[in-house]
Amino acid sequence: MNTLDEQMQQWSTRLRDYLKIHPPESNQLATTIAKEVAALPDDAKEQAKASSQIALAVRLEELLAFQRFMDHLHAVSRPKPVEVRAQVVYQNYICFVYLGESCFNVLKKRLPSGSTAKKCCTFLTNNPVRALRNAVAHSNWRYLSDFSGLEYWARKGEAKEPMVRFEVSQQDLSFWQALARCTAYASSLSLK
Numbered sequence: 001m002n003t004l005d006e007q008m009q010q011w012s013t014r015l016r017d018y019l020k021i022h023p024p025e026s027n028q029l030a031t032t033i034a035k036e037v038a039a040l041p042d043d044a045k046e047q048a049k050a051s052s053q054i055a056l057a058v059r060l061e062e063l064l065a066f067q068r069f070m071d072h073l074h075a076v077s078r079p080k081p082v083e084v085r086a087q088v089v090y091q092n093y094i095c096f097v098y099l100g101e102s103c104f105n106v107l108k109k110r111l112p113s114g115s116t117a118k119k120c121c122t123f124l125t126n127n128p129v130r131a132l133r134n135a136v137a138h139s140n141w142r143y144l145s146d147f148s149g150l151e152y153w154a155r156k157g158e159a160k161e162p163m164v165r166f167e168v169s170q171q172d173l174s175f176w177q178a179l180a181r182c183t184a185y186a187s188s189l190s191l192k
Contacts, residue, residue: 009027033116034189034190047110067181096133100124105121117183128168132168151167153165
């Protein structure tokens with residue numbers, strides 16, 4: 001978890017400001033999440049693992065394949081625009097749709113109130129991240145005209161509500177993606 005902890009330290013200000021996660025937890029986010037998930041009662045862990053038709057080992061394999069793709073893409077000195085666009089679609093799907101349903105919503109129900117892991121899962125399943133998840137799942141997003149982020153449309157709540165426009169900067173999107181991957185890896189490895 002040390003590598004993930006170090007990677008997430010660059011986001012410690014956002015963890016503090018947006019999620020109210022303070023040091024030492026904000027400096028050891030992956031380790032903290034892993035310990036909290038590991039400390040869940042056995043029945044809660046089994047329920048989390050059994051909540052999907054897809055086995056946890058298969059989901060973890062998919063996360064590792066995603067990471068290998070990201071590593072491969074970043075090994076290229078200058079990825080082509082088409083590769084970057086494929087990365088954006090794949091990364092947003094994995095981070096917000098795939099993990100949202102299979103990890104964050106499942107764990108959020110089982111984690112203790114006030115825990116760091118629950119704060120992360122709640123942040124990743126509430127607006128504006130929830131709205132991005134829905135926009136990605138329903139093809140209601142596009143790049144900003146200057147490619148500095150994304151604009152997307154989703155309902156804030158009920159299906160009867162009108163669509164609302166959201167915007168996320170590349171910096172905030174990178175934070176959301178890093179938080180999603182860290183939360184998923186740390187919790188999945190603890191449940192394994």
